[in-house]
Amino acid sequence: MRRLVTLPLPVLAVLALGLAACSGGGDEDAKATYVEQASAVCDETSTDFSALTQPTAPAELGPFVDQTLAIAERAQTGLAALTPPEDDRAELDRRVLVPFAALVDEGRAYAADVEAAGINPAALLPLLGQRPSVEGIDLDYLREYGLENCADAISQAG
Numbered sequence: 379m380r381r382l383v384t385l386p387l388p389v390l391a392v393l394a395l396g397l398a399a400c401s402g403g404g405d406e407d408a409k410a411t412y413v414e415q416a417s418a419v420c421d422e423t424s425t426d427f428s429a430l431t432q433p434t435a436p437a438e439l440g441p442f443v444d445q446t447l448a449i450a451e452r453a454q455t456g457l458a459a460l461t462p463p464e465d466d467r468a469e470l471d472r473r474v475l476v477p478f479a480a481l482v483d484e485g486r487a488y489a490a491d492v493e494a495a496g497i498n499p500a501a502l503l504p505l506l507g508q509r510p511s512v513e514g515i516d517l518d519y520l521r522e523y524g525l526e527n528c529a530d531a532i533s534q535a536g
Contacts, residue, residue: 408463413524419456420528423449427534436497443492447485450535454482457528466523473516474532481536484510512536 426449433442457478462470488510495501512533520529 405463405465412460412462415460416457416525417527419453420531423453423531424527436499436502439502440492443489447489450482450485454478473519477514478532481510481512510536
C-alpha cells in the first residue's frame, strides 16, 4: 500500500514559487540574453565598418575588400558562437546565420578575384558589379526580432 506524503503548507508554497520561477519567462529571458549578446557583436561590427575608408583608387580596392571581409568574418563568427533561444534557433539559422555564413564565403571568393585583378582597372571594373550581396539575409526579420543594429551592420558587409 502506498503511503501518501504530506508536506506542510509553507513548504508547498516555497516549492510552488520555485517551480513558477523556473518555468516562467525562460524563453523571454533567453531571447533577451541573445539579443543583448548579438547586439554587442553588431555594435562592434558597425564601429569597425564606420572606420573603413572607401577606396578612391584601384590600388585601394584590394585592402578595402580584405578589411571588409575581416570585419564580416568576425561578425559572422561572433554571431554563430552565440546560443539563440531554442524556439528561435531554426528560424535564425535559416533566415540569418546560414545566409550570413554563405555571404562570408562569397566574400572570400570575391577577395581572391580582386587580388588576382591587382590594380588593373580593366580587370577590376567588372568586379565592382559582382560584389557579394546581403539579399539572401532576412534583414527585416532581424529588425522584427529586436536586432536593428545587426541588420544595419550586416547590410554594410555586402
